[in-house]
Every structure is written in C-alpha cells, then in structure tokens.
Amino acid sequence: MSAFIPWKVVHIELSENIPTLPAEPRYQGLHVVFWGHGIPLGHQEILAAQLPMPATEVANLGLQTIVPAVGDLMLEKGFKKPLPEVPKHLIEKTAPDFYELMALERPFAKLEGYFSQPSEASVSVVICTRERPAQLIQCLKSLQNLSQPPQEIVVVDNAPTSEATREAVAQIPNIKYVRETKPGLSVARNTGILHSTGDIIAFTDDDVVLHSEWLTRLLRGFDHPNVMSVTGLVLPAELETEAQFIFEKALGYLNKGYFTKTFDRQFFEQMKSKGVPAWEVGAGANMAIRREAFDLVGNFDERLGAGAAGCSEDSEFWYRLLAEGWVCRYEPAATVFHYHRSDSETLKHQMYHYWRGYVTALLVQFVRYKHWGNLRRLFVNLPMYYASRFVYGFLKGLKSFNRLLVSGLLGAFAGVIFYLQNRQLPR
Secondary structure, rough: OOOOOOOOEEEEEEOOOOOEEOOOOOOEEEEEEEEEEOOEEEEEEEEEHHHOOOHHHHHHHHHHHHHHHHHHHHHHHHOOOOOOOOHHHHHHHHHHHHHHHHHOOOOHHHHHHHOOOOOOOOOEEEEEEEHHHHHHHHHHHHHHOOOOOEEEEEEEEEEEOOOOHOOOOOOOOOOOEEEOOOOOOOHHHHHHHOOOOOOEEEEEEEEEEEOHHHHHHHHOOOOOOEEEEEEEEEEEOOOOOOOHHHHHHHHHHOOOOOEEEEEEEHHHHHOOOOOHHHHHHOOOOEEEEEEHHHHHOOOOOOOOOOOOOOOOOHHHHHHHHHOOEEEEEEEEEEEEEEEOOHHHHHHHHHHHHHHHHHHHHHHHHHHHHHOOOOHHHHHHHHHHHHHHHHHHHHHHHHHHHHHHHHHHHHHHHHHHHHHHHOOOOOO
C-alpha cells in the first residue's frame, strides 16, 4: 500500500492581491480556503497536477466557490435587499471577469461592515484542558490576539496528573486557573460556568487556534433574545497525516459549511419524528451560550462528553434548548482552526468514543422527552448509515476508513451499555 501523501492547507484573501499557486511536489494537492475581508466563504481542493495555477485562474476558481456564501451573507433571510445591478456587458460574457464582479458595490466591504457592530454583553471564555500544555499555550496566545477581548478567560484543568498545565497558564497574564479533579469534559465545562461571570460564556478547546475576529462574530449571532447559543466554523489547521485527512474529508464532523443557519422550533418540529440532528448546530470547540440558558434547561449532562460516554454533551444541550422553544444559530464567520488527531490509533479511539457518546445521547434525549425519533435514529438510521459507509469504503479501497467504522460501530454498541449502567445519574 502506498504511503499517504499530505495535503497543504492554503488560505487566500480575495480582497487582496491574489497569488499564483506554485507547484507543490511534496503534497498531493492544496486544500484552499477562500476568504473575503477575513470572512471564510468556501474551500476547494486543487490537485498537484493542476499546479502551478496562475492568479487569474485562482481568482475565477475563487469566484465560483464563494458566490453562494456571499449571497447568503448579503441577502438576509434569503433576500433582504436587491441584488446589485450587473452591467449588460458582464451578463453577455460566458466567463465573467473576477475583478470586474468584485468591484460591484464592493461586496466584501459590505460583508465586513455587517460584522463590525460591537456587542455590549460581558463575555467569559472557558477552555477545558487535560495534559496538553503545549497546545493550550498556542490556543491562549491566539486569545491574546482577538480584536475584541473577553472580560475574562477561565482555564479548567481537568483531572491533572502534573503541574504542567498550571505552569503553562502562569506564563500568560490575566488567565483564571481552576483545578477540577473529577474527570469529564461536561464536569469541567460545568465548573467553568460556575467560576465565570460573563453574560455570555464562549467555549473552545485547547487544540484550536482562534481567528482574530472569532469572538466579535460569534457575539454577532446573538441578535435576538431568543437566540441562546451560537456556534462557528471549524477549519482544519493542517492535513499532514492520513488520520487528519480522513477525519476532515471522509468523516466531516466539524465543518458545517459557509452558510449561516438558524435552528428554531419549526426546524425541531419538522425533524422530531425522524430524530432531530442537533449535532448539525455546530461543534463544542466553537460555541457560545447565554448564561441564562443554563438556568432555563440545566447544565451539561455529566454522563456525556470526553471522559464519560465520549461526546455529544454539546448536541444534547442544544437539543434541550430547541425542545424548549429556544433558538440556536450557526455563524461560519466565527472561525477557529482545529488540529485533528494526527495518528490512526488515536483517531480509532476517538471514533469509538464519538459513537458511544452519540448513542448515549440519543437514549438520554428519548428518556427525557419521549421523542420517538431518537429511537428511529438509533435503530433505523444508524444501521443504514453504517451499511452505506462500509460500501463506500469497500468500493474506494479505503481499508483505514473501514477500520475506523468498525471502531465506531463497537462504540455504538458500547453506548447502549453505558447508558444502561448510568441511566440513574443526575442530569
């Protein structure tokens, strides 16, 4: 079997001079993310055989990629304002010129202005960590570069076995360090809530780097008092290993796309009989929640999350918010860069716990609300999903992918057992 060839992650700002993309002999290709005034608008894969690529081709590829996201941002609720009038000579062209189109009413500048309104809410950022001081330092440094700093930053050191995390936090000023000896991500997040003071609590993970406008744009999503949670886009920081590539491309758990999405009661009621896919709201590595939301529906369920069932503590919380009639929003302009697990064994372990947590969450949701769609997800959708993914992996010759699926399937069975063993724990 041939060795995996990495992909290079490249970011191109379309409002600036667009570069020629040189040949990249060390890489299988480029994972190119196109931006406009610091707003992510789409990505494309460019194979090494297509390189070098001149700037004009890069620009036109960028144009094709970003048009849907630009329209989504500029046209509130689908169509909030008239489209700029396009000159006839551009309409008649079979291949419109990128630079001429970008000059129309300066669309990027409009997008930038949309997110420039400051928020008056006080904000606490909570980061839960365990035995990853080097990654934590990198995350904390990116927090120091935010255009809108939070009122406080709380680091929760979860079940530490050394003083490494405390020492790492001490290197950076104005960080509140909290030690939580009981293991579990939900436990740590609940501890972070207890020790924070902000009206809004933003959560991120120690294995991410934050975009400088992350917090400003995350807060922009709280534009109505009914919005209780806002999540953002998670982009890959690198795709240097096969495990990182599979996690990003074949599994696609974190990137929820470049369109703003609102999840409300209508969405919930339409999906309830089929099983509400609350995980589509976003990712816990990039989310913010109003403090009052915890008074309304409770804290994170400590049976879920890393260190317990495995994951889904975030989506189960969003499920409760939606079930009680509140609104969640996905705002892709609020961006973080995530370092995926880099080796296959760690990814297999992660897959096992992802699916164990997912199944546990379905059972928790069913018992709490008696929404039968959760059981449909478990006993109908899940087997169909696995059957289709195994066929996909077989046809593509992806042995590593199918081994991951086996780990996930074992985790799904383990989720039922985990729930039965822990069904009486406090919620």
